[in-house]
Amino acid sequence: METYGCTYNHADSQRLxxxxxGLGCTMTERPEEADAVIVNTCTVIGATERKMLRRLALxxxxxLYVTGCxxxxxxxxxxxxxxxxxxxPDEIHExxxxxxxxxxxxxxxxxxxxxxxxxxxxxxxxxxxxxxxSAPREAIVDAVRALVASGAYEIQLTGQDVAAWGLDRGExxxxxxxxxxxxxxxxxxxxxxxxxxxxxxILEPLVEAYKSEKIFRxxxxxVQSGSDTVLERMQRDYTAxxxxxxxxxxxxxxxxxxISSDFITGFPGETDEEFSQTLALLRxxxxxxxxxxxxxxxxxxxxxxxxxxxxxxxxxxxxALLAEANRIYDAYNERWVGRETPVVxxxxxxxxxxxxxxxxxxNVVVEGDLPFGFAGRAxxxxxxxxxxxxxxxxxxxxxx
Numbered sequence: 001m002e003t004y005g006c007t008y009n010h011a012d013s014q015r016l017x018x019x020x021x022g023l024g025c026t027m028t029e030r031p032e033e034a035d036a037v038i039v040n041t042c043t044v045i046g047a048t049e050r051k052m053l054r055r056l057a058l059x060x061x062x063x064l065y066v067t068g069c070x071x072x073x074x075x076x077x078x079x080x081x082x083x084x085x086x087x088x089p090d091e092i093h094e095x096x097x098x099x100x101x102x103x104x105x106x107x108x109x110x111x112x113x114x115x116x117x118x119x120x121x122x123x124x125x126x127x128x129x130x131x132x133x134s135a136p137r138e139a140i141v142d143a144v145r146a147l148v149a150s151g152a153y154e155i156q157l158t159g160q161d162v163a164a165w166g167l168d169r170g171e172x173x174x175x176x177x178x179x180x181x182x183x184x185x186x187x188x189x190x191x192x193x194x195x196x197x198x199x200x201x202i203l204e205p206l207v208e209a210y211k212s213e214k215i216f217r218x219x220x221x222x223v224q225s226g227s228d229t230v231l232e233r234m235q236r237d238y239t240a241x242x243x244x245x246x247x248x249x250x251x252x253x254x255x256x257x258x259i260s261s262d263f264i265t266g267f268p269g270e271t272d273e274e275f276s277q278t279l280a281l282l283r284x285x286x287x288x289x290x291x292x293x294x295x296x297x298x299x300x301x302x303x304x305x306x307x308x309x310x311x312x313x314x315x316x317x318x319x320a321l322l323a324e325a326n327r328i329y330d331a332y333n334e335r336w337v338g339r340e341t342p343v344v345x346x347x348x349x350x351x352x353x354x355x356x357x358x359x360x361x362x363n364v365v366v367e368g369d370l371p372f373g374f375a376g377r378a379x380x381x382x383x384x385x386x387x388x389x390x391x392x393x394x395x396x397x398x399x400x
Contacts, residue, residue, distance in 0.1 A: 001027065002055060005042025007158040007192060009068055011109040013040045014101035016067070016092050036063040038087070041070035044125055045296035049074070057081040067092065069128035073300065089114075099135045100143025105347040105355075106154055106372035108147030112140055112176070113159040117167060118195055121235045122267070124298035129160055132168050141179055148185040153373050154216075154346050154357065155180075155189045163194035163202065174205035181212035186375070188213070188344070190361060193220045193262075197237040199246055207253050217254045218361035221246060222262035222291075226281025227274035230267050235302070240281050247285045258332075258360045260289035263321055266314025267295045268306035275317050282324055288332045290325040294318050326385060333383035336362060340393065345374040356390075363387035 003013040016038070017027055028034050037059045043049045052070055060082035067087040071078060078084065093099075093114075100110045113134040116126060144155055159165065165173045173191075180189055199206065199221065210217060221243070225231050228239045250257050263278060282290070294314040297304050343356035343364050354370040355363065356378070365387050366378055378390035 001038040001040065002031075003040040003068075004048065004052065005040070005044065005068065007109060007156060008111060008114070008160065009040050009042060010103070011101050011111050011158060012067065012089055012092050013038075014103065014109070015096035016040075016087070018101070019092070019095050031059065031062075034062075036065060038065045038067065039084075041066055041068035043070045043074055043128070043298075045293060046298070047296065049077070053077065053081050056084065069125055072128040073124055098143050098146065099139050100147050102147060102150060102152060103156070106152055106344070107156060107346060108144075108150070108152030108154070109156045109158055110140055110143045110147070111135065111159060112157050112162060112165045112192075116161040116195065117164050117198065118161065119235045119237070121233065122264070122295070122298060122301055122303040124301055125160060127300055132161075132164050134165050134167070134169050134171075136169075137166075137171060137176060137179065140176065141183065144180050144187075144189075145183050145185075148183060148187045151373060153187050153344050155187055156192060157189060158192040160193070161195040161198055162192040163198035163206070167198075172202050172205070174202055174209040177206075177209040177215055178212070181209075181214040183214075186373075188216050188357075188359070190216045190218055191220075193222055195236075196221055196223060196243055196246060200238060200242055203246060203249055207249055210250070210254065210257075213359070216357070216361040217257040217359055219250060219257065219259045220261070221259055221287075223281065223285075224262060224264045225267065225270075225274070226278035227270070228277075230270055230274050230278075233269060233303075233306075234264075234267060240277065243281060244284060254360075256335075256360050258288045258362065259285065260291075261285070261287040262291040262293070264293050264295050265317035265321055266309045268303060268308060270295075270309060270317075275320075279321065279324055282321065282328070286328050286332070287325070288329060290321070290328075292318050292321050292325070329385050330383060333362075333385065333388050336380040336388055337383060338380065340377055340379050341390075343376060343378045343390065343392075345370040345372055355387075364390045366390050366392055368392070 041052045064084040066084045071086045115130045115132045223243050226240045341358040345354045347355035377393045380388050380390045382389040
């Protein structure tokens, strides 16, 4: 099985693998050893779509199955390179039972909702996943409880817009977070991507819900542009001032909070002045992790009818935004150097070291082969932009 795209897609693959293993199938990492190949697809931008078609063409002569977003909106494109079987994501959800899956290391993933309540003019995922369908509160709480019992420490809540959870059920995310925080055990929740327009409707109770030590002080707030006119063309339903209000409200309560974002450069019609407003918002909000995407026309979306800007402009603006983002990463990390912080071991990326997280979800790398779930304290010793280095403090030597 090959999986592409977001955390939600990866969770679908984990659920599908559990179903297949329950039916007696054996998973293999080598496609040439497999009797069947599954590709869980993503088509969020044009470059990803082209990669999907290359992978599908490679397996065209195999017993091939496709799932994910692409077959929901681009089946004709798929059939241009292969004739696979289709596994609808809804079939996976109907057969899987629990909405929770165990990820790598000390991570568990819970799919809290599919679809969204947005109307973004450029988004093909909205066409693929449809309107919001929230998982029942009881199913989510049970999944978190089971993952914690299995040894997971980091619980990732995932969906196309996690902030929208419950809007179709007369409930809201802050109440869900507060209930999850009551679950016994040692764990912390990392809420997934939240649309700013949805956050605005629950801002004060959401900030209050984050006071629990079982919620990482981390917010993924994809703003896409800092220009109100571009945001209007994107049909995002908020302004740059709204974004600043969200950021300031969280940081007034939690000064070290890590807030990340997504930006699209070169949206149709974007002027130099509009792009300068995006740079200004990035600086003002000081987003600590930024996913930057050059605008890519997606079929079937309202924005597909608009005239594209030259690729050169999209690329230049992407580079300018990345340079500013890197400066912000460094400034945020430098604030931590010399400070002592609690850490928990969650991943392993390289031999001889362990990736830990602190309460603000800072990526802390320490030397040594620590077991997943190890908890201790460390002093931050160096900034490496996308992570910080740290030294563990021997028990008993911590500052009071």
